[in-house]
Amino acid sequence: MRVSISIGITLGAVLLIAFIGLSVMAGSPKDAVYMVRYALPHMHRGNLKVGDSAPDAKLFALNGSDTFHIRERSNGKPLVLVFGSFT
Amino acid sequence: MGDIIQLFDDYQEHADFLTIYVREAHPTDEWQMKSNVKDDVCYAQPRNLSDRLAIASDFIERFQYPVPFGVDGMDNAANEAYAAWPERLYILDEGGKVAYRGGNGPFHYDPKEVRAWLAARYGEVKHPEGKPGANPQPAEKKS
Numbered sequence: 734m735r736v737s738i739s740i741g742i743t744l745g746a747v748l749l750i751a752f753i754g755l756s757v758m759a760g761s762p763k764d765a766v767y768m769v770r771y772a773l774p775h776m777h778r779g780n781l782k783v784g785d786s787a788p789d790a791k792l793f794a795l796n797g798s799d800t801f802h803i804r805e806r807s808n809g810k811p812l813v814l815v816f817g818s819f820t
Numbered sequence: 821m822g823d824i825i826q827l828f829d830d831y832q833e834h835a836d837f838l839t840i841y842v843r844e845a846h847p848t849d850e851w852q853m854k855s856n857v858k859d860d861v862c863y864a865q866p867r868n869l870s871d872r873l874a875i876a877s878d879f880i881e882r883f884q885y886p887v888p889f890g891v892d893g894m895d896n897a898a899n900e901a902y903a904a905w906p907e908r909l910y911i912l913d914e915g916g917k918v919a920y921r922g923g924n925g926p927f928h929y930d931p932k933e934v935r936a937w938l939a940a941r942y943g944e945v946k947h948p949e950g951k952p953g954a955n956p957q958p959a960e961k962k963s
Contacts, residue, residue, distance in 0.1 A: 767851035772906070775843070776924055779903025783921055787912045788901035792840060792890030795880070797873050801890065803838065803898065804916055811835045811919060811941075812912040813934060815824055815887065816904035819879040820846040820856050820863060 821883060823931035828887045830945040831938045835911075841876045841891040842899040845906035869894050909934050 755765040781788070789804045806812055828837050846853045847865040856862060866872035869891075876891050892898040899905050907925030911934060912918060920937050922930060939945070 764851070771850040772845075775905045777903040777905075778924065781902065781910075781918055781921055783918050785918045787910075787916050787918050790898035790901050791893060792898060793869065793873065793893060795873060795877055795889065795891065797869060803840070803890070804912075806836055806838045806888065806890075807912060807914070807916065808836055809914055811914060811938075813827070813831075813835050813837045813938075814902070814910040814912065815837065815839045816842055816899070816902060816909070817839070817907040817925070818842055818844045819875050820844045820853070820861055 821885075823935075824887060825885070826947075827931060827935055827938070830935075831942060834942040835938060837887050839885070839887045839889045840898050840902075840904070841872070841879070841889065842905055843872075843892070843896060844875070866894075911937055 752762070752765060755768065756762045759765045759768045787804065789802050791800050791802055793800055803812075803814070824839075844850075844863060844865050846856055848862050849864045852862070863875050863878075864871075866875060872894070873891055876889070879885060880889065890898075902908065902910060903924070905924075907929050909920070909922035909929065909931065910918060911920035920934065922928065922933060
């Protein structure tokens with residue numbers, strides 16, 4: 734019984750400390766909740782490593798009708814890829 | 821943003837650049853940031869390609885963004901292939917292999933690492949302090 738209570742208190746303390754840390758990192762407790770709900774599910778380190786063959790994907794031009802592939806944009810020079818969004 | 825434009829200006833003769841527009845990081849219907857409200861960058865997460873294209877067009881117009889540009893499809897194929905969200909930098913070499921893999925933004929997104937890679941190969945480009953255009957400000961948003 735005592736062991737169970739100790740484990741529960743320890744787990745609770747760890748979770749509380751983690752939440753406080755996340756809140757500091759995100760900006761506020763509300764931001765921490767949103768980070769867990771909206772950001773973490775989409776954030777992955779991925780498996781690509783330096784030296785791997787670069788994956789390709791189809792992209793759209795701003796007119797929405799023209800398409801091209803990432804690798805088509807490398808014209809015998811290194812290709813710098815900048816991923817991001819407005820918000 | 822300013823760092824990327826400056827990199828493009830400095831090294832576009834030596835390297836190709838491609839910006840890939842992916843799903844929004846802080847839309848109004850998810851984790852909206854106060855800074856985006858202050859800057860009037862308020863968009864819901866696009867549910868179709870035309871919405872994503874419209875926001876991307878606003879971005880280019882607002883910042884007069886000069887770097888070549890492509891938009892990820894609604895299958896988020898580029899984002900998935902490169903684990904790119906919310907922002908990330910890569911360099912592919914001439915043979916199509918990954919030569920540099922940056923960390924996930926915002927905490928590990930570092931244009932200085934890309935600059936160092938390019939500088940090691942093509943030489944450093946120095947800027948006098950206070951050079952105009954080094955940190956471009958957004959253009960006035962049209963009402």
